[in-house]
Each structure stands twice: as C-alpha cells, then as structure tokens.
Amino acid sequence: MPKLIKDRAVIDDDWQLLREIPAEEGLPAGKIIVPLDYWLEQRDALLARGDVGVWLSSDQAPTPLAPDLETLPVIAIDFPLFTDGRGFSYGRTLREHHGYKGEVRAIGQFIRDQLFYLSRCGFDAFAIETADPERALASFDDFSDAYSAGIDQPVPWFRRHNQ
Amino acid sequence: MYQYNKQDQLLVNERAQQFRGQAERFLAGELTPQQFLPLRLQNGLYKQRLAYMLRIAIPYGTLNSRQLRKLADISRRFDKGFGHFSTRQNLQLNWPELEDVPQILEELASVEMHAIQTSGNCIRNTTADHFSGVAADEIEDARPYCEIIRQWSTFHPEFAFLPRKFKIAVCGSQQDRAAMHVHDVGVEIVHNAQGESGFKILVGGGLGRTPVIGEVINEFLPKQHLLTYLEAVLRVYNQLGRRDNKFKARIKILVRAMGPDAFREKVEAEWVYLKDGPNTLTAEAIAHAQSFFQKPPYEVLDDTIEESTLQQQALADAAFARWLKYNTSRHKQAGHAIVTLSLKTTGYAPGDATAEQMEVVADLADRYSFGEIRSSHQQNLILPDVRKRDLKAVWEAATAIGFATPNIGHLTDIICCPGGDYCSLANAKSIPVAEAIQRKFDDLDYIYDLGELDLNISGCMNACGHHHVGHIGILGVDKKGAEFYQISLGGNQGKDASLGEILGPSFSQVDVPSVIEKVLQTYLDKRIDGEVFLGTFRRIGIEPFKERVYA
Structure with missing residues (x-):
C-alpha cells in the first residue's frame, strides 16, 4: 500500500487517488478521491456510495465545495509543479473561510522543503513522492517559530513577542 | 534600528541550518537542479555568467557599523574583496562558492543579517526612503x-x-x-x-x-x-x-x-x-x-551658529563647498546633516565598494553617525546623523577613499545595474557605458549647470537599473548578437512618476556619450527660467531631442 504522511507520521494510505475516472470499468471499490468536476456532476450518486473525497487542480479554488464540507472527509489539492503556489491559498481558505475540519491533503509534485509552509497553511496529509518519507519528516521542524499567523499558530508573532 | 530578540535570532540561525541541509542534499544529488533553484533563490543565491552571486538583504536599507564590517569581512574571505550595493538597497557578492554559502549565511546570522527572500517568486526585501527618520x-x-x-x-x-x-x-x-x-x-x-x-x-x-x-x-x-x-x-x-x-x-x-x-x-x-x-x-x-527607531541622543546645537561656522569653512575651501552643496541634505535635527557618500566615482562600477572602503565607512559611522549607515536605491551609502561641525572631517575621510565625488542627484550619479559583465540575463554591458559617460562629462561646472538629472542604465529589459524612470534612460538591447543601446527621455521616479519615451533607433556603445551630449545640448538650448531637464522635456516633448540626435 502506498505511504502517506498524516499528522507528521508515515502511515499506509488507504485512499485511492483517481486522477481520471476509468471510462470502462467504473469506480473501483474502497475509498476514492475523485476530481472536482466529476464530484459536481455525480454528487448525489457519490454521496450515496460514501468513502469519497475530492481533489482540486491548481486552478480550482475550493469555493464550489462549500455546501459539502461537512460530509467530505478528504479534500486533496494538487501541485502540478512544486512552484505553483496557489494550493497554499486554497488550504488556508478552506480552513479559515470555510472552517473545514476534515483532511487537507497535498498531492502531486510538492517537495519536502515545503512541508513546513504547507502544514502552516492547513495541510495535514501529504502524499509525498519520495523513496524515504521518514526522512522527510524532519522538514516539519525546519523552524521552531514563525512571524506570520497560520493555521497551526493563528496568533501572529507581534501579538506573542512584541507587546 | 531594529535589534533581534532571541526568537528572531533563532529563526535566522535555523534558516542557515535549513539551507546547509538543502545545499548538502543538492550536492549529493538528492535535490534536482530544478528543485534546488527556488530554494537557493529564496536565500539570495543566483547563478551568474561566471559564478554564483549572493544577494544579502539590507532590510529597508538600514545597517549598522558592525554589520558593514562583517560584510567587508565576508567579501574579503569568501569573495574578491568587494561588493555591489544594488538598486534594491541590498549588497551583492559576485564570486562566492556554493560550498561556502552556508557558512556565509551563518556569518551573516551572527550580526543579525541574512539573504532571506532577496530573490525568488516571493515577497522580497522591503525597500524604503533611505532618509527615513532623519x-x-x-x-x-x-x-x-x-x-x-x-x-x-x-x-x-x-x-x-x-x-x-x-x-x-x-x-x-x-x-x-x-x-x-x-x-x-x-x-x-x-x-x-x-x-x-x-x-x-x-x-x-x-x-x-x-x-x-x-x-x-x-x-x-x-x-x-x-x-x-x-x-x-x-x-x-x-x-x-x-x-x-x-x-x-x-x-x-x-x-x-x-x-x-x-x-x-x-x-x-x-x-x-x-x-x-x-x-x-x-x-x-x-x-x-x-521603540527601535527612536531618535539617537543628539547633541543640542544652535543651528545658526553651526551653519555660520560651516559657511566659513566652505568659503575657505571651494572643493568642500561643492561637496557640502551636493552631497549633504537637510536634517530634522538642528545642527545636523545627512551625508550621502557617492559610490559614483569615475573608474569604479556604480554601487561598488571594496572591503577597505566599507570598513572606513563603518568607522565614520561609529565616529560621526551613531554607528548607523543607510544604502539607497540610487546605489549610494548614507551617514544619516552627522553634526555639521563634523562635516569637514567626514568629507576629508570620504575623499581619501574616493566616496566624496560631489555629484549626488546629478548627471554622473548614475544608477547602473551590473550588466553584461556579470549578469546572465543582460543583453549588453552597462558598467562601461556609465564609465564612458562619466569620463566624457568630467567638468563639474557643466554638470551643475545641467541641474538635477537622473541618468539610469539597465543592461536588459528587466530594468534593474530603473532606466524607465531615469530622466535619461539607457537600455542595453541585443541586435543580431551585437550590443546596442536604446535611449529614453522624460522618466521620473517621484510622486509625479512618469515612464520615459523612447527616443528612436538604438546606438552602438561608442556613440552613446555623444548622443547624450546632443540630448543635453538640446535641453540647454531650450530651457527657460532655470527649468530642470524634466521640466523642459515635459514642456517641449521629445521631438526637438529627436531632431537634434538623428539629424
């Protein structure tokens, strides 16, 4: 089973990411993460099926998911290039604007050097493409504090240290 | 100025550690060049034509003498003994080795400095008025x-x-x-x-x-x-x-x-x-x-008395008088002045300073300016808090290191990017063009007669030399593999900012000084009532300049 970093630990990933919906054989069994467009098309059927999460491409803001945030256990955000930073804002707005409490998962081409910032933007799961995810865990601790407010520490530095 | 607390210090130390790990992973082949690129850029590390370039942050252009001495020390130990003050108020080292960069970052951290976010697609070092607070x-x-x-x-x-x-x-x-x-x-x-x-x-x-x-x-x-x-x-x-x-x-x-x-x-x-x-x-x-930017403990001085002593000194020494007029600015505090050290001396790349020059400036700051120095986006250094009675001594010391050329805000105070001599983005060299102009216009009286004039040179359209907002802008362009220069007129960087208008077809490097001369002559012929260059340009437009230059 593929590996996932979840809450700073390496675990087996029992979710299957469907980059595309298989045309012939239909949906596989088990927990699946489907594209946003497919979710919007097949919402009722997918809700009935259960065990479904949704992934967003980097040009899809999470706004259309607003009505479903109570029910979706996983929202994955794709990084087609690790330098495409739109997902950082999506993670943050999911948590801050929409109060989303489920799993926010990074998928795609992000690298371990981004784990610290991603986790500050509300991501708590990372389908990281690396041979040794255990080693990558060290990057969560690149810094022991932060100036700006984030999801992990909503109180900015100046309210904690500069008063 | 701002002083780090324990947490600030911890963060810059951790950043240096983080980069050390990233550089090691890159050298071990664990990070691809594409992955390492934005990581090193966000630590100010570029690849130039011949070597790496490290851009060190000088937050809003403010630094103290200890930091400037460290910059001198780093440039001597890890580079070729000089640095380049850039239009972003930062300092660039042109020849560091990648293997040394983690140590350089640690050295910087030891004096509350860093190279964080001086490059890359992120929020860069914030810049400010170099006279802030004074x-x-x-x-x-x-x-x-x-x-x-x-x-x-x-x-x-x-x-x-x-x-x-x-x-x-x-x-x-x-x-x-x-x-x-x-x-x-x-x-x-x-x-x-x-x-x-x-x-x-x-x-x-x-x-x-x-x-x-x-x-x-x-x-x-x-x-x-x-x-x-x-x-x-x-x-x-x-x-x-x-x-x-x-x-x-x-x-x-x-x-x-x-x-x-x-x-x-x-x-x-x-x-x-x-x-x-x-x-x-x-x-x-x-x-x-x-609370970090409170007034330093200024001596209470009577400005009338200080000024009259200064004027007597100026009367006795014409060279000092010129410097006083052009390289000092009005200060908030009675009896004090702001000194701009000109890094625009003919024969030296604009904005460059050697380790020795940096150390002398640090000494001057300690002795005469509460240990504080500023860098400006015009690529000069500033001693912000000098007593008027110390100006003569500062002038003498600045003269000795070649930082007293009395040209601030005038033709030869050229903003100039490093250009094709260093930069891999450049289409053309810019430093030799600046030098050729400085050599041609070496008569100070002529320069003063021209009045306020910003001449800015960029070696490519990325415009690090701010050519669009120079009253006269020069842009290096590539014409079938040859270096040419496009001239624009009428740019301005102030609150009534404007972008320069292109004069016409570009010129070869050797022709640039004589073209500038024709532009200046047009201005001198057409100006009325003490109009500055920009004023004349805005009144008469570009046509008279075109006619003269392309006649």
Missing part, C-alpha cells in the same frame, strides 16, 4: 512599518511560491525617495484630517519589460489594517496572477487585465475575511516597532 520633509518614519512588514513577509507560508516576485516600497516623506509608484505595492504614509496615520496603497507598478505606474486602490488605509490588507492583496494575486507566462506573471499585468476597480473589489471581498482578525496591528505592536 529627512526634514518627513511626515512619519517609515522604518517601524517596514520592520512590521519585514516580519510578516519573512517565511510567510502562503506566499513563498507566488506567480512572480513581489516588491513592496514604503515612504513617509513629502518627496518620494523610494520609487513607490513603480513597485508591486507602494505604501505611502499619510495623515488624515484628524492627524491619524494611515497608508495610501498603490498596486501594480513596476519596471521590467512592461513598465507600469501603480494605481491607487486605497486612499487611506487606517494603520492597524496594514497587514490584513496586504495579505488580501497577496492572496488575490497568488490565486489569479498568471502562471502560464513568466513575462506576464507580475501583479501589474493582473491589475491591468482586470482593471484597478475590479482588482480593488476582489481585494475588498477577500479582506472581509481578514479585516479585524489576528493580523490587525495592535497599538502595542506599532509602539514596539517604533
């Missing part, structure tokens, strides 16, 4: 707000992978000395009718291949909202800025495409979520930032 025309000191922005933008988790770089400039004076109108965001400190501080926010200015003057999207932002509003601007840009074409990725393109009103609406809609949230500045936080 200028006679100041409304409010920009530095405390710059420091607040520095802290907020440093390691901002959401905005480290923006569509493109993002530059913020802050100015709190009547005269704009920070080129606010040509930055991604310009923050102008203003006071409302009740005397409360706030900010006029400009967005979407910039130079580069598509020069644009910024648009005002907020006339008066009350000061407590500074960070939440900036965060809203950045969040809109991060999501909507173009990522398909690096040349259309700056915020100016987005603002232009949407129109400033639609952009403002997007920002306001985002701001609804952020306004009055935890990033709202508290009175305590602003007071805390301001």
